[in-house]
Amino acid sequence: MLLLALDTATPAVTVALHDADGDRTLAASHQVDARRHGELLLPAVDRVLTEAGHVLRDVSGIVVGVGPGPYTGLRVGLATAEVFGSALGIPVHGLCTLDGIAYASGLDVPFVVATDARRKEVYWARYADARTRLDEPGVERPAALPDEVTRLPAVGAGAVLYEDVFQGVRKDLPAEQSAPALARLAAEKLARGEDFPPPRPLYLRRPDAQVPASYKVVTPK
Structure with a gap:
């Protein structure tokens, strides 16, 4: 089974x-x-397929990070995954972006994953270990976290x-999302027959772009 994994929910395009079947990343x-x-x-995507x-x-299947992440970047990956899945007639599996970063850490002790949410906030979630998230992702100013x-x-x-x-930042571990880690996590879940979240954007707040509350009408009456 060949899984194409991609994520654009963070600054990384991965x-x-x-x-x-062989439990290995080809490219x-x-x-x-x-x-x-x-x-x-x-x-x-073209470069990865060519190299492999x-x-x-x-x-055989698409794996895509569903966020949380900024509106525009996140939708690029999700829209691409949906198009590939529809054109090829193959399943599209969503995974929380924070779960991919957690999995790549390999930690077997409780820890927290935090990504930059802009506006001086972070997207975050707690984990019991690299495979087990303890609560739903949140968005908060770091100083307001417990x-x-x-x-x-x-x-x-x-x-x-x-x-x-x-207080316990692990700079020795990957800080960005990793498509190989996301793919390995998905392969494990598929092997265990586990469910996946739908490939829909996980938004935790409203987009930065807003319709103005008042604007001047320029069309003729």
């Missing part, structure tokens, strides 16, 4: 082709650019950004 691409998700994603010696129709959260080992770009608040 793609991987994973052989679930991967990782670029960090918060403003070029739409420009970078499809060339990355496969074409898109060889893929002490029992900020004292935990902390993983992710949000933790690094606010290391004055998170």
